[in-house]
Amino acid sequence: MTDKERFVPDEGLAPASTALPAAGPMEELHNPPRSQWRDVWDQFKTHKGAMLGAVLFILIVASVYLGPFFWDIDPTQTAIRERNQGPSWAHPFGTDQLGRDMLARMMAGGQTSVSVGIAAMLLALFLGSFIGVLAGFFRRFDGPLMRLTDLFLALPLLPLLLVMMLLFREPLSAAFGLERGLFILIVSAIGITSWMPTARIVRGDVLALKEREFVLAARSIGTSNSRIIMRHILPNVLSPIMVSATLGIATAIITESALSFLGLGFPPDFPTWGRLLQDGVDYLQQYPERVFWPGLAISLTVLSVNYLGDGLRDALDPRIRGR
Amino acid sequence: MLTFTIRRLVLAVPTLLFISLVIFLLLELAPGDPMAQVPLTVPPEVKEKMREALGLGQPMHIRFWKWIVQFFWIEPQVLVDHIFGTTFSQGDLRVISWQTRSPVMDIVVQRIPQTLWVVGTAYVVAILIALPIGIYSAYRQYSWFDQMGTFVSMIGFSVPPFFSGVLVIVIFSVNLGWFPSIYDTTLKVTDWDSFMLQLQQMIMPVMVLALQITAQLSRFMRASMLDNLNQDYVRTARAKGLSEYTVVMVHVLRNSMIPVVTVIALGIPSIFGGAIITEQVFKVNGIGQLLIGAIQANDLPMVQTLTFIFAVLIVLFNLIADVLYGILDPRIRYD
Numbered sequence: 001m002t003d004k005e006r007f008v009p010d011e012g013l014a015p016a017s018t019a020l021p022a023a024g025p026m027e028e029l030h031n032p033p034r035s036q037w038r039d040v041w042d043q044f045k046t047h048k049g050a051m052l053g054a055v056l057f058i059l060i061v062a063s064v065y066l067g068p069f070f071w072d073i074d075p076t077q078t079a080i081r082e083r084n085q086g087p088s089w090a091h092p093f094g095t096d097q098l099g100r101d102m103l104a105r106m107m108a109g110g111q112t113s114v115s116v117g118i119a120a121m122l123l124a125l126f127l128g129s130f131i132g133v134l135a136g137f138f139r140r141f142d143g144p145l146m147r148l149t150d151l152f153l154a155l156p157l158l159p160l161l162l163v164m165m166l167l168f169r170e171p172l173s174a175a176f177g178l179e180r181g182l183f184i185l186i187v188s189a190i191g192i193t194s195w196m197p198t199a200r201i202v203r204g205d206v207l208a209l210k211e212r213e214f215v216l217a218a219r220s221i222g223t224s225n226s227r228i229i230m231r232h233i234l235p236n237v238l239s240p241i242m243v244s245a246t247l248g249i250a251t252a253i254i255t256e257s258a259l260s261f262l263g264l265g266f267p268p269d270f271p272t273w274g275r276l277l278q279d280g281v282d283y284l285q286q287y288p289e290r291v292f293w294p295g296l297a298i299s300l301t302v303l304s305v306n307y308l309g310d311g312l313r314d315a316l317d318p319r320i321r322g323r
Numbered sequence: 324m325l326t327f328t329i330r331r332l333v334l335a336v337p338t339l340l341f342i343s344l345v346i347f348l349l350l351e352l353a354p355g356d357p358m359a360q361v362p363l364t365v366p367p368e369v370k371e372k373m374r375e376a377l378g379l380g381q382p383m384h385i386r387f388w389k390w391i392v393q394f395f396w397i398e399p400q401v402l403v404d405h406i407f408g409t410t411f412s413q414g415d416l417r418v419i420s421w422q423t424r425s426p427v428m429d430i431v432v433q434r435i436p437q438t439l440w441v442v443g444t445a446y447v448v449a450i451l452i453a454l455p456i457g458i459y460s461a462y463r464q465y466s467w468f469d470q471m472g473t474f475v476s477m478i479g480f481s482v483p484p485f486f487s488g489v490l491v492i493v494i495f496s497v498n499l500g501w502f503p504s505i506y507d508t509t510l511k512v513t514d515w516d517s518f519m520l521q522l523q524q525m526i527m528p529v530m531v532l533a534l535q536i537t538a539q540l541s542r543f544m545r546a547s548m549l550d551n552l553n554q555d556y557v558r559t560a561r562a563k564g565l566s567e568y569t570v571v572m573v574h575v576l577r578n579s580m581i582p583v584v585t586v587i588a589l590g591i592p593s594i595f596g597g598a599i600i601t602e603q604v605f606k607v608n609g610i611g612q613l614l615i616g617a618i619q620a621n622d623l624p625m626v627q628t629l630t631f632i633f634a635v636l637i638v639l640f641n642l643i644a645d646v647l648y649g650i651l652d653p654r655i656r657y658d
Contacts, residue, residue, distance in 0.1 A: 151341055154641060156592075156633030158599055159614055163349060163626060166618050254483045258600055261485040262615060274485070281489060288493045295486030303481035310477075 043315040050311020056304035060297070064110030075104040075271060093293055097283065102276075106293060109271035113298070116186055116256045116272070121248035123191030128198025129241055133229055135199070136206025146203070149196050157193045161255065164189045165264040182266055186259065190252050198244040205237045239316035246309035250302045257298050273298045324649060331645050335638050342634040343394075347387050350623050393418050394631065398428050422622040430625070431610065431632070437508055438609030441525060442598045445532035450587060453537040457544025457583075461552060462571055472541060479538025488531045488604035495527060502527050506607040528605045532598065536590065543586050547579040554578075581651045588644040592636035 044050060078098040087094050093102035135145035165185065173181035209215065210233065218228050257274025259265035266272050268279070273294040280290035365373075397417055417426040460469035482490075496504035502523050512518050551557065552575055560570045599611030606612075610629065617625035 151338060154338055154634065154637050155342060155345070156630055156637060159626075159630045159633055160346075160349070162599075162615070162618050163346075163630065166621075167349065250481070257483060258485060261600065262603060264618070277485060277489070284489065284493060285497055288497065291486075291489050291493070295482075295489065299478075299482045299486055302483075303477060306477055306481055 040315045044311055047311035047314055049307040050314075053304040053307030053311065056300065057308055060110070060301050060304065061114055064107050064114055067107040068104070068111075071103060071107065073101040073104040075100060075108040076269060077101070087289075094287070094289065096279065096290065102290065102293065105271045105276060106273075106297060109273045109276050109294065110297060112183075112266065112270070112272040113253055113256060113274070114301070116183065116190070117249045117253035117301075119183075119187045120190035120194070120252035120256070121245055123187060124195040124248050124252070125198060125241060125245050127191060128195035128244065129202050129234075129237070131195065132199040132202025133206055133233060133237070136203040137210055137225070137229060137233065142203075145199075149199050152193070152196050155193075158255075158258070161189050161193055161259065162262065162264055165259060169264075178267060179270055182270075186256055186265060190255050194248065194251055194255075198241065198248070201240045201244065202237050205240055206233055209233055209236050242316065243309055243313045246305050246312055250305040250309070253298060253302055253305075327649050328646050331642050335642055339635065339638055342638070343391065343631055344387070346627055346630050346634070347390065350627055351383060390418070390627070394628070401426075401428065418624050418628055420617075420622055420625045422617065422620050422625065427625050427628045430613065431628070434608060434610050434613050437506075437607055438598060438602070438611065441506070441528050441602075441607055441609065442532060444525060445529040446536060446591065448529055449533040449536035449540060452533065453540035454544055454583075456537070457541040458548055458571070458576065458579075460541070461545040461548030464549065469545075472545070476538035476542050479534045482534075484531050484535060484600045485604055487534060488528070488601055491527050491530060492604070504605070506605045508608050528601055528607060531604075532601050539590070540583070540586070544579065544583050547582050548575060551575045551579045581648065584651065585644040585648045588640050588647055592633065592640045 078100055093106060095101055096105070131145050131149065135142045135149075168185050168189075169182065172185045173179075175181060176184060215228060215232055218232055223231070253273075256265060256272065257277065260272050260274030261278045263278065266275055268275065276294040277291055277298070280287070280292075280294065283290055401417065418428065419425070420427045420430060423430065456472050460466075460472040463469055492504045495501045504527075506524050506528065507520075510517060510521055510524070512521050552571075557570060557575055560574045561567075565574075598609065599614060601607070602609045602611040603615060610632075614626065614629045616622075617629065
C-alpha cells in the first residue's frame with residue numbers, strides 16, 4: 001500500500017464504507033502476532049470438560065508413576081496373616097487374598113496399563129500416519145493400501161486379538177522374558193489392530209493438502225518428496241493425528257484390560273488394572289471394593305482421555321476456534 | 324441400483340477369501356497340538372493315524388481348500404438337509420471340533436439362541452433409547468439435557484463392560500438381590516412365571532450392553548441431526564409455516580436417519596464381538612463364551628469357524644449398510 005492510496009483527499013465526500021475498512025487492518029497491526037498453538041490453547045481452555053479431563057489424566061499418570069516413591073510397599077510382597085483386610089491407615093485400599101497391599105498393586109497395575117496404552121497408541125499412530133500419508137500422497141499406493149485398510153476393518157478384531165495372544169504368547173515370552181515378551185506382544189497386537197481409523201483420516205487430509213499451492217511451490221523449487229512430506233504435509237495433518245492419539249490411548253487401555261480380564265493378558269502375578277479386576281471378581285460377594293478400585297481407575301482414565309480428545313478436537317478445528 | 328449391489332457383492336468375495344486365508348494362516352502357526360491330551364502309552368504310529376483322521380497330515384493349501392469346501396459347500400447342504408429332510412450331505416466330512424468331536428456347526432447352532440436373545444434385545448432397547456435422546460439433544464443443543472446426554476454417553480464409552488457388568492452384579496444381585504447374577508440357559512419359557520424369571524435374568528446383561536450401544540448411537544444421531552438442522556431446506560420448511568413437529572420429526576429426521584441406519588447395520592456384527600466380554604461376565608453360554616472356551620482349550624477348528632463366522636457377519640452387514648445407503652440416498656449410488 002502506497003501513501004497515495006492511504007491518503008483520502010476529501011473525507012466528507014468519501015463514502016463511509018471506504019473509510020472504515022482502512023481503520024480495521026491498521027489497528028490489528030498493533031497486536032503482536034499470535035502463534036497457532038496459542039490460539040489452540042485459548043480455545044482448549046474454554047472447554048471445561050477437556051480441562052478437567054487433562055488435569056485428571058495428568059493426576060492419574062503422576063500418581064501411578066510417582067506414587068511408588070512415596071508408598072514404597074512392594075506390590076508382590078505377600079503377608080498371609082494380613083490377608084483380606086479392609087481399608088486402614090496401613091493399607092488404604094485394603095489387602096488382597098494373599099495379603100498384598102492393594103494401593104501398591106493399583107499403582108504397579110496402573111504403570112503397566114498406562115504404558116501399554118501409550119505404547120500401543122504410538123505404534124498405531126505411526127502405522128496409521130505412515131499408511132495414510134503413503135496412500136494420500138502417492139497415487140499408485142492409494143488403491144492397494146485403502147483396500148488393505150478395508151480388509152483390516154472387516155476382520156473381527158477382538159477374536160483375532162485373543163487368537164494372537166494365544167498363539168504368540170509362548171514364543172515371545174521365551175525370546176524376551178515373560179513380562180517383556182508379553183508387553184511387546186500386547187502392544188504390537190493392539191497397535192496392529194487399531195491403526196485403520198487414523199490411516200483413513202490422515203489419507204483424506206493429505207489428499208486435500210497435496211493439491212494446495214504451498215506444496216506446488218515447494219515442488220517447483222525442487223524439493224524432494226520425502227522433504228515435502230516431512231516439512232509441509234505432516235505438520236498440517238498434526239491435528240487429526242493428535243485427536244486420534246488421545247482416543248487411541250483410551251481404546252488401548254480398554255483393550256488391554258479386556259484381554260487381562262479374559263485371562264489372556266499379563267500373567268497373574270504381574271498386576272495390571274484389568275488383571276486386578278479379574279482377580280477381584282472371584283471375591284465379588286465378600287469384598288466388592290477390590291473390583292471397584294481397578295474398575296474405577298480404568299473408567300476414570302478412559303473418561304478423562306475421551307474428554308481430553310473431545311476438547312482437543314474442538315480446539316484444533318479452525319472453524320470452531322474463535323467462536 | 325442393481326449393478327451397484329452386484330458390484331459390492333462381487334467385491335465381498337475376495338475380501339472374504341482373504342480374511343479366511345488370514346485366519347487360517349494365523350492358526351497354522353499355532354503351537355498347540357490336539358494330540359497333547361493323548362496318553363504317552365499310545366504308540367507313535369497310532370498317534371500318526373489319529374492325526375491323519377483329524378485331517379492334519381496333508382499340506383497346507385489342501386487343508387485350506389478342504390476347510391473352504393467344508394464351510395461353504397458341505398455346511399449349507401447340512402442346513403438344507405435339516406430343513407427339508409433331504410440327504411445331500413450324507414457321508415461328507417464336516418468341520419469337527421477337537422474338544423467335543425462333534426460337528427462345530429451343531430454346537431454353534433445350539434449356542435446362537437442365547438446370544439441372539441440377549442444381544443438382540445439389548446440392541447433393540449438401545450436403538451429405542453438412543454434415537455429420541457439423540458434427536459432431542461440435537462434440537463436443544465447445549466441445553467442441560469444435551470450436556471447430560473453427552474456425559475452419559477461419555478460414561479458409556481469409557482466404562483468397559485467388564486466393569487459395568489460387575490458393578491450391576493454387585494448392586495442388583497449381591498446387595499439388592501433383585502436379579503440372579505448367572506444367566507440360566509436351561510430355563511424354558513413355558514408360562515408366566517418362567518417368563519418373568521427369563522426377564523429377570525436378562526435385565527442385567529441387556530442393561531450393560533445397551534448402555535454401550537446407546538452411547539454410540541445417540542452421539543451419532545445427534546451429530547447427524549445437527550448437520551441437517553442448519554440446512555436451507557429446514558429454513559424453507561419453517562418459512563412455509565409448517566409446524567415445528569413436522570419440520571423436525573419429518574423433514575430433518577428422515578434425512579438424518581440415513582447415516583444412522585447404516586451405522587445401526589454396521590454395529591450388528593460388532594455386537595457379537597463385544598458380547599464376548601458381557602457373556603463372560605454374566606456366564607451366558609452364547610457364541611462369545613464358546614469362542615473363549617475354544618481358545619483356552621486349543622480347539623482350532625472351532626476358533627477358525629467362529630472367527631470366520633464373525634468375519635462373514637461383518638462383511639455381510641457392511642454390504643447391507645452400503646446397499647441401504649444407496650437406497651436411502653440416491654446421490655451416492657453411481658460413484
